[in-house]
Amino acid sequence: MQSDTVRFSCVGCGVCCKGRLIPLTLAEAQQWLIRGHDIAVILEAFDESSWPRSSEEFAHARGRSVSVHCGQTQIQVIAVFAGRALEQCPNLREDNLCGIYEERPLVCRIYPMEINPFIALRQDNKACPPQAWESNDILCTDGRADPALEALVIQSRQADRADASSKIAICAQLGLNVASWKDNALAVYFPPREKLLEAIHSVKSTLEEYPGCEWQVRVDDSSLRELLTASAVSLAANESADYIFHVL
Numbered sequence: 322m323q324s325d326t327v328r329f330s331c332v333g334c335g336v337c338c339k340g341r342l343i344p345l346t347l348a349e350a351q352q353w354l355i356r357g358h359d360i361a362v363i364l365e366a367f368d369e370s371s372w373p374r375s376s377e378e379f380a381h382a383r384g385r386s387v388s389v390h391c392g393q394t395q396i397q398v399i400a401v402f403a404g405r406a407l408e409q410c411p412n413l414r415e416d417n418l419c420g421i422y423e424e425r426p427l428v429c430r431i432y433p434m435e436i437n438p439f440i441a442l443r444q445d446n447k448a449c450p451p452q453a454w455e456s457n458d459i460l461c462t463d464g465r466a467d468p469a470l471e472a473l474v475i476q477s478r479q480a481d482r483a484d485a486s487s488k489i490a491i492c493a494q495l496g497l498n499v500a501s502w503k504d505n506a507l508a509v510y511f512p513p514r515e516k517l518l519e520a521i522h523s524v525k526s527t528l529e530e531y532p533g534c535e536w537q538v539r540v541d542d543s544s545l546r547e548l549l550t551a552s553a554v555s556l557a558a559n560e561s562a563d564y565i566f567h568v569l
């Protein structure tokens with residue numbers, strides 16, 4: 322059987338460091354803030370209507386999430402802390418190379434490989450120019466990265482699971498309590514840097530420390546609103562100045 326080998330070598334164009342949010346582990350987010358840069362917080366919710374509870378997709382997403390009360394039911398919420406690089410990453414140098422190369426985040430070491438095991442690597446989804454894919458270096462074979470890269474992917478997934486409850490507790494502490502619905506939209510907060518840093522320093526590891534947080538879901542699509550209302554999910558108003566709502 323013929324193997325499917327993807328060849329790749331970074332050409333240092335810096336395109337992947339521009340016009341995006343950079344997902345970070347909690348420790349990386351803290352370092353990012355200490356360096357004086359801003360973090361975006363993205364909240365996404367889902368339940369077993371997103372995937373069957375017995376599926377591997379549900380298990381993967383549940384591992385990155387926390388179960389919270391929402392209206393008369395429980396939903397799962399994932400918090401993503403991401404470095405703000407909407408124009409360009411604050412660490413990108415004028416020569417398009419990384420100014421913190423030795424300390425760059427895991428996701429930057431892994432790119433363009435996918436971290437989510439249910440997303441196939443596709444060249445046309447990536448920012449890298451054609452010449453980067455003309456290398457002799459092997460990135461992955463049959464979807465599996467080389468062992469060193471695979472170890473980074475595993476490390477990233479482990480951090481996602483280990484940080485999940487602390488990140489949700491931080492959001493609860495800061496009053497970031499409206500999530501988007503997975504694959505429908507993104508609710509993106511830009512909390513003040515000092516407040517977020519303080520919340521990271523002082524976070525208790527469990528949500529029980531923040532029992533007063535009332536979670537809600539923002540959905541603008543009327544058929545999805547009906548579906549979630551029938552499931553007793555508490556829905557937020559269709560407008561807010563607290564976060565940016567980006568429909569997918």
Ligand code: SF4
Nearest residue numbers: 338410412413419429
């Ligand atoms: S930290 Fe470095 S590699 Fe990562 S996005 Fe910023 S400039 Fe690019």
Ligand code: SF4
Nearest residue numbers: 331332334335337449
């Ligand atoms: S876009 Fe691709 S080739 Fe360009 S710097 Fe990023 S990883 Fe390297």
